[in-house]
Each structure stands twice: as C-alpha cells, then as structure tokens.
Amino acid sequence: MQIRKVRKHELSQAAELANKIFRSNRSPIMGSAFPALFQPGIVHSFGAFDDRGKLRAFMGMAPLQIRTEAGVVNAFAIGSVCTDPEFRGAGLASKLLEQCQAYARISGAPLLFISGDRSLYTRNGAAYFGQSLRFELHAGSLIPQDSQKESPYIISDFTASDIFTLHRLLEQKPAALGWSVAELEQYVDAAPYAAVSDQVPCFRTAASSSGEIVGIAMFSIPSTDTSSANAEQESKGRLLEWAGDPESIIAILHNVLSSQQLDGLTITLPWQDQALSSLLQSYSSQPVAERNAGTVMIVDGPELLRQLGHDGRTDLTAEELCSCLFDPQSPYRKEDRSSLPLVPLPYMYGLFFI
Numbered sequence: 081m082q083i084r085k086v087r088k089h090e091l092s093q094a095a096e097l098a099n100k101i102f103r104s105n106r107s108p109i110m111g112s113a114f115p116a117l118f119q120p121g122i123v124h125s126f127g128a129f130d131d132r133g134k135l136r137a138f139m140g141m142a143p144l145q146i147r148t149e150a151g152v153v154n155a156f157a158i159g160s161v162c163t164d165p166e167f168r169g170a171g172l173a174s175k176l177l178e179q180c181q182a183y184a185r186i187s188g189a190p191l192l193f194i195s196g197d198r199s200l201y202t203r204n205g206a207a208y209f210g211q212s213l214r215f216e217l218h219a220g221s222l223i224p225q226d227s228q229k230e231s232p233y234i235i236s237d238f239t240a241s242d243i244f245t246l247h248r249l250l251e252q253k254p255a256a257l258g259w260s261v262a263e264l265e266q267y268v269d270a271a272p273y274a275a276v277s278d279q280v281p282c283f284r285t286a287a288s289s290s291g292e293i294v295g296i297a298m299f300s301i302p303s304t305d306t307s308s309a310n311a312e313q314e315s316k317g318r319l320l321e322w323a324g325d326p327e328s329i330i331a332i333l334h335n336v337l338s339s340q341q342l343d344g345l346t347i348t349l350p351w352q353d354q355a356l357s358s359l360l361q362s363y364s365s366q367p368v369a370e371r372n373a374g375t376v377m378i379v380d381g382p383e384l385l386r387q388l389g390h391d392g393r394t395d396l397t398a399e400e401l402c403s404c405l406f407d408p409q410s411p412y413r414k415e416d417r418s419s420l421p422l423v424p425l426p427y428m429y430g431l432f433f434i
Contacts, residue, residue, distance in 0.1 A: 081136065081167075083175045085183075086127045091118050093135040094127065094160075101162035106278065110160065113275035114434065115266055116142035117160055124156065126179045128163075128172040137163040137172035141180055142434050143189065145258030147251070150421040151388045152258060156184050159195035159434035173200050181379050190384035192377040195434050201375055207399050209406045210372035210425050211351040215365050218344040219337055233331040238283030238296065243268070245285075245293045249323035254352045255424035257432050273320055273433040274300035282317070284336060286328035295328030297321070298431055301340050315343035321431035326356040330363075348373075351408055352424035373429035378402055388421050 095111035095118040111118040117140040128137035140160040271281035286295035301317035382392035404412040
C-alpha cells in the first residue's frame, strides 16, 4: 500500500470513496459540497493506494488562515476521512495522519482542525478546545418583541451583490476565517454543513431604514421536500454564521423562525460572541455550555506562538498549550503565563465545514 498525496486526476476517486462511506443510499453530493477537498486545484489531501493505483483510504486536508486580534494563524482542516471497508484494520488512517502532521509542519501550519473526535485523533494529541454556548430557540417560545413597536430592520434574502458586505462584516469579528472574497463565495455556494445534513442553506440580511445592510445571518434549514420520514428533524434549523449588529441578528432570527415555519433553531456561539449571547440570554433563552466543534491538534507549538506574536517558548505540553490559548476558563492560565494570549476561534461547524 502506497501512502502519498492525492493527485489532481485522482480527486474523483476520493469523492467516490467519500460518497460510498458517508452517503450510502443518499445523493452523492460530497464532490460538490466540499469543493476545497474534491474540486480541481492545488491538492493537499493524502491517500492510501493499492498496487493498481486504486484509492483505498483518504484523509482530506484544506488550508485555512484564522484571523484573530492576537495574529493570523496558518492551519489545515481535516475531514472526509474514510477507508474502504475491505481495508479497515490495517492502520491506514494512522499512517495518513502521520503524513498530514508532517505536511502541516513543513507548510508552516501549526494547527490541524479535525472534523471529529475519534480515538485515532485523540491518542495522537488532538484535544477538545475553546468554549461555546448552545441556544435552542423554539417556535412556541419566540423571543418576545414589542408588538406595538415596528422593527427598525428590513429583512431580505441575501443576493450575490451582498458578497462584499458579507466579507466586510465578517472581517470585523474578533475571530474569523481569513477568506478572500472568492473563497467566501465558494463556501456560500456550496454550504457544506447544510448539504451533508440533507438540508438547504438560507441567507438573510438586515438593513437599516436607510437601506444599509447592518447584519447578515446564514442558516441550514429543512428542505420544503417533505419526503423524509423524520418530520421532527425537518422542522429544526441551525445558525451557521452571523456578522454585523447583534440586534439586527435577533430580528433575522425572528424572521427565519416565522417565515420558514420552523419548530426551532439551534444557535451555537463561541465564547467571544458575548454581545449576541447576552441578548439571547436577556430574552430568557438559557444556553448549554459546550466546547467548540471537533478537535484541534497542535503540531508545532513554538511556531504557533510565533504566529501569535509570542517568542515561542513555553513549558506547557501541547494539550496544556491548547487549553491555555483557546479556553478562557483554562486552569493553565496562571500569572506566570500571563504573556500567553487568549485566542478566540470561530465556531468550526458553521459556514466553514470540512
């Protein structure tokens, strides 16, 4: 078995294997849902190939940059990890992970964000990270609005001409993916989380009375096709991303719950989204505390610290460093480590999803 990078002409094999594993008896959408992994371009993913050149195991890798107030961090996201059932138990995934770790180091990417928490990852140093709050809004207990007061926001569907506004508003957040406009368009179009959830994307803007867009929110909602046997799942949606004025996002939430006739919305906010979290809690919506989504692996601690403007020296293990940097409640944030930055991260199962 040969372990190596996947070549451009082999991406169709990768999509086919991913569809076989993740989309059995469902529409084969992996290729279109994850263009960063399966569409032609520069390939970072790794595979295990048999002696006939057939792909038997795949580990998708997509590069990303995370922009925070502490600095810009290079990283890779790992997802669509799959092995042909006939070749499981041979340690192929472990060998692929070793290659991905080495590749990240030589690429100057000290972090690997992993879509999952299998023992394959945790025994190799991946850890849960950050803090978030999950809110469940329900149609029967809508956030109260003053019925005598007209909303100051005009809610509309997102259009292609709003892409620069979306990019600008996202850049104003304390932590966001360092997308170019073209990359952002790719994810808006593909909406991977909605696609693999067998839902559809829903994008709304909120404009002031002058017509200026002050807030944008993106959702995964049930399709109007009611052929699914699980009606309860169909009735719930999820907030994928938001940007702009938090008050305007509240107005969008109202609009989507009512206009889409949803039974509920799941809203997960990373710890730094305090303004929107406070608004939701002020309306008696009590959250559940969780970690960020998936796991993260620090493959080069000194390089990570340098990218965050630190001198790169620390006595912490990789797991302790992960806690100290990304968790505001970390037990490792002691006075003698006060120089280490507290780094907000975007929620990793949102508009960006690998």
